[in-house]
Amino acid sequence: MRKLNINGKEVxxxxxxxMPLLWALRDIAxxxxxxxxxxxxxxxxxxxHVDGKAVRSCVTPVAAVAGKNxxxxxxxxxxxxxxxxxxxxxxxxxxxxxxxxxxxIMAATALLKETPRPSDQQIDAAMxxxxxxxxxxxxxxxxxxxxxxxxxxxxx
Amino acid sequence: xxIDLPEDREAASEPEQASRRQFLRTGTALGAGLIIGxxxxxxxxxxxxxxxxxxxxxxxxASTVAGREPGLAHNAFxxxxxxxxxxxxxxxxxxxxxxxxxxxxxxxxxLEVDLSRxxxxxxxxxxxxxxxxxxxxxxxGGSTSVRGAFEPLRKAGAKARVVLITxxxxxxxxxxxxxxxxxxxxxxxxxxRALGYGDLVESAAALPMPDxxxxxxxxxxxxxxxxxxxxxxxxxxxxxxxxxxxxxxxxMLVATVAASPVVGGRLKSYDARKAMAVKGVRQVLRIENxxxxxxxxxxxxxxxxxAVSPVWExxxxxxxxxxxxxxxxxxxxxxxxxxxxxxxxxxNAKIRTAARKLAVTYEVPFLAHATMEPMNCTVKVQDDGxxxxxxxxxxxxxQGAAAKLTGLPVxxxxxxxxxxxxxFGRRLEADYVEQAVRFAxxxxxxxxxxxxxxxxxxxxxxxRPYYHDRIAAALxxxxxxxxxxxxxxxxxxMARFAPSAIKDGVDPDAVEGAKDMxxxxxxxxxxxxxxEPPLPTAFWRGVGPTHNIFVVExxxxxxxxxxxxxxxxxxGELLGKSLRLKAVLELAAEKAGWQAPLQSVPGxxxxxxxxxxxxxxxxxxxxxxxxxxxxxxxxxxxxVCAVDCGQVVNPxxxxxxxxxxxxxxxxxxxxxxxxxxxxxxxxxxxNDYRVLRINEAPRIEVHIVKSNDAPGGxxxxxxxxxxxxxxxxxxxxTGKRIRKLPIGDQLxxxx
Numbered sequence: 054m055r056k057l058n059i060n061g062k063e064v065x066x067x068x069x070x071x072m073p074l075l076w077a078l079r080d081i082a083x084x085x086x087x088x089x090x091x092x093x094x095x096x097x098x099x100x101x102h103v104d105g106k107a108v109r110s111c112v113t114p115v116a117a118v119a120g121k122n123x124x125x126x127x128x129x130x131x132x133x134x135x136x137x138x139x140x141x142x143x144x145x146x147x148x149x150x151x152x153x154x155x156x157x158i159m160a161a162t163a164l165l166k167e168t169p170r171p172s173d174q175q176i177d178a179a180m181x182x183x184x185x186x187x188x189x190x191x192x193x194x195x196x197x198x199x200x201x202x203x204x205x206x207x208x209x
Numbered sequence: 210x211x212i213d214l215p216e217d218r219e220a221a222s223e224p225e226q227a228s229r230r231q232f233l234r235t236g237t238a239l240g241a242g243l244i245i246g247x248x249x250x251x252x253x254x255x256x257x258x259x260x261x262x263x264x265x266x267x268x269x270x271a272s273t274v275a276g277r278e279p280g281l282a283h284n285a286f287x288x289x290x291x292x293x294x295x296x297x298x299x300x301x302x303x304x305x306x307x308x309x310x311x312x313x314x315x316x317x318x319x320l321e322v323d324l325s326r327x328x329x330x331x332x333x334x335x336x337x338x339x340x341x342x343x344x345x346x347x348x349x350g351g352s353t354s355v356r357g358a359f360e361p362l363r364k365a366g367a368k369a370r371v372v373l374i375t376x377x378x379x380x381x382x383x384x385x386x387x388x389x390x391x392x393x394x395x396x397x398x399x400x401x402r403a404l405g406y407g408d409l410v411e412s413a414a415a416l417p418m419p420d421x422x423x424x425x426x427x428x429x430x431x432x433x434x435x436x437x438x439x440x441x442x443x444x445x446x447x448x449x450x451x452x453x454x455x456x457x458x459x460x461m462l463v464a465t466v467a468a469s470p471v472v473g474g475r476l477k478s479y480d481a482r483k484a485m486a487v488k489g490v491r492q493v494l495r496i497e498n499x500x501x502x503x504x505x506x507x508x509x510x511x512x513x514x515x516a517v518s519p520v521w522e523x524x525x526x527x528x529x530x531x532x533x534x535x536x537x538x539x540x541x542x543x544x545x546x547x548x549x550x551x552x553x554x555x556x557n558a559k560i561r562t563a564a565r566k567l568a569v570t571y572e573v574p575f576l577a578h579a580t581m582e583p584m585n586c587t588v589k590v591q592d593d594g595x596x597x598x599x600x601x602x603x604x605x606x607x608q609g610a611a612a613k614l615t616g617l618p619v620x621x622x623x624x625x626x627x628x629x630x631x632x633f634g635r636r637l638e639a640d641y642v643e644q645a646v647r648f649a650x651x652x653x654x655x656x657x658x659x660x661x662x663x664x665x666x667x668x669x670x671x672x673r674p675y676y677h678d679r680i681a682a683a684l685x686x687x688x689x690x691x692x693x694x695x696x697x698x699x700x701x702x703m704a705r706f707a708p709s710a711i712k713d714g715v716d717p718d719a720v721e722g723a724k725d726m727x728x729x730x731x732x733x734x735x736x737x738x739x740x741e742p743p744l745p746t747a748f749w750r751g752v753g754p755t756h757n758i759f760v761v762e763x764x765x766x767x768x769x770x771x772x773x774x775x776x777x778x779x780x781g782e783l784l785g786k787s788l789r790l791k792a793v794l795e796l797a798a799e800k801a802g803w804q805a806p807l808q809s810v811p812g813x814x815x816x817x818x819x820x821x822x823x824x825x826x827x828x829x830x831x832x833x834x835x836x837x838x839x840x841x842x843x844x845x846x847x848x849v850c851a852v853d854c855g856q857v858v859n860p861x862x863x864x865x866x867x868x869x870x871x872x873x874x875x876x877x878x879x880x881x882x883x884x885x886x887x888x889x890x891x892x893x894x895x896n897d898y899r900v901l902r903i904n905e906a907p908r909i910e911v912h913i914v915k916s917n918d919a920p921g922g923x924x925x926x927x928x929x930x931x932x933x934x935x936x937x938x939x940x941x942x943t944g945k946r947i948r949k950l951p952i953g954d955q956l957x958x959x960x
Contacts, residue, residue, distance in 0.1 A: 068508075069488060069489075069508070072506075072508045073508065076506055076507050076508040079455075079507070080463060080505075080506035080507055080508070081506060083457060084448070085448070085451070085454075085455035085457065086447070086448015086449065087448070088452075088454075088581070088582070088630070089454065089507075089583065089660070090581055090582075090583070090663065090895075091663040091894050091895050092662060092663055092664075092894075093663070093894055093895075093896065095894060095895040095896050096581070096663075096895050098581060125448065126446075126447060126448035127447065127448045127449075129447075130447060139446045139447065142442070142446045143438070143442050143443070143446065146438055146439055146442060146861060146865070147442075148305075148439065148441070148442050148445040148446065149305030149306070149307070149865060149869055150303075150304050150305030150580075150581065150582075150628070150629060150630050150631050150632075151305070151441065151445030151450055151628065151630070152452060152580075152581040152582045152630030152631060153581045154445050154446060155448050158446060176903070177903055177904035178904075180903045180904075181902045181903055181904045182902075183902075183903070184581065184895060184900055184901075184902060185581070185903075186579060186580060186581050186631050186633070186873070186900065187305045187631065187869045187872075187873075188868060188869045188870075188871070188872025188873055188901060188906065189865075189868075189869070190872065190901070190902075190903040190906035191868060191906060191908065191909060192865075192868075193903060194903065
């Protein structure tokens, strides 16, 4: 039995210590917004926040996040930066198939929490690990800039 | 591309086709009587509808019989409940291309409802009601969705509106011509009366559907042609959108599989005991060429699969290498004559005797689709029925395959479709559904979700064919082509997918973009030679044109260079019979600043390349700007696109699809390829099957030509036009002509 804090709630999950957080979220906790893409931290579809930092949940054992705060796409709207990112995603109409977008939004939110006004180079560095096969990259970039601009207009 | 499902499926001679044939006949008989115009639920019906899956709800709601001829039935797409809730039934899947926005726009334009308040529902599997008129089956592919739906779905909306107005007019005892419909309400302005659609459905349902209704002229469109925000965004940014892989059912088990690494190989042995010793593993299942480990969750199944250590019998393909496959194909291309797809004048004789000619060979590799959502399928097989939960571009093919494998009548197989986490042609195949059913029928009564690992997904894709093209031209004294000969050699997807499409040995998909190349040349010969490799092949975004436009547009660039002519002007002079194409070519050149010098990039060589294409009913030209570094690495900086796709439905979708299509083609031009050794695919995941990342994505500009002509397709043109623009830009930068994709390290030492 593992005690985890997921989206602000303490949960007890009956999972082996080596189970990647991704599968604990999807198959045990029923939070399917976090996606399986590669299993080797090469695509970013499984990105969640652990204590506010972007983490690839497909290679993060549950034992490694015990006592830490895990945030998934289902709860990112409760974070002011996350909400701004979602809003910008809507304004720019970023999504296509949408499968990678949970991970993109989590990665973008983590970036903006650390770097509120990122340059293109900083966006590249933070987002290059998140693959989008629909190729929505230009809109992801535009939406991150938009969220940053919206953020500087309002107190966060 | 036309996929004529019933006859085609019958024509295949595999023994298993007998039951497929049966399925189709049953399907046809069933087709009449399933769907609806207006739905009038009683309280009891509403309850039971909520208890049943959506597919059943559509059937249950049926109140009128749909048209008998294949094609879009006008009244199978709209349901209006008493409370005014408007549900639109989506006959096409949403896999990113925007159909869950553009198709509702078509209906809403005539139905006069608020788009933000309609509910969308996936159509059940039914070829009779939901066949695409261009494809002949319930298939989402070939950039056909808007093209096929443009008129029928506006008509569906208009007919429903007309009966609602008629119902209101009768109730008020006024002339229907004095009533108007807007925003889900019928109004009678002279008297100020109004009734919501929900209040009218009962009386409207008793009225006959009108046979013919006039459609709005383009000048009165309120939605069509204006940018509309996607209707699926909200649930795709908060984790709520459900893809096939997200399905969760009571007592569901999760499985993962390993299939023979060599096509045609068999499972010889495996260690079930070791797998069963993994905590959470429930069962090990086998079929002839694969093993599955079933567990309480994916991680148990995955650990179990690592322990099961399958041993394979490779069979006859166990020695195949890319080199062996390619050399056999090249030998066949040189030795065997092809089937003639086009023969104007006497191209070969003209080329043989010409004083000035050019003859070269082009090659493109096997490619995986690498959709972000790996293949997956959830199945529950019971004695009296089978349910399938999966994202599929071909619900009726999946249904038919499951019926055949379970021995159930087709109406006992329910397909629940989902948002698709990337299609690109991969989910036009039902192989992953068939495999899941073969396993699941061994554990009747249990719902089992089969998820392929990324490695399984890459190694058991059905690949974009390897093609070998021999192309030649004879030139006159000014360097203009007077004869053109193009011979395509490669596998035939159509021969497997829709055999009746093959006419006189020509696969229409394999020569699309070659046979109909647009340049005005007196002598043109196009041949196709079928040559099957030891890998399964399938449609890949851009289908035939992705390969042929690369060859044609690269070669015309070679001819322009040989003539020392400007690539845009050279093409333009040969496009006298295709003025819309010439117009987009000139527009792209103008917007790109074709004549202006390129901005230099320190330490890199820069170049600009062009392509022009008519495919999928749309005209598209691209100008790409690239730079090539000292190590031969290529960066695409800017892509300027001019497109004439006729009447635009959602301009933002057109832009998004061109952006998407270009970004899909860039990695396939630069890096991606599937190679074989010992019969095994050598790539496995995104670490060795390289795709585009954000830092490599160019700036893409899309210029749309205003037009009210019939709509063209837009999901694929961006992909098929990109590779030649890219290699032509590389040629402009380095002088190196790329005739084999991917570019890989071919540019090392050129700068």
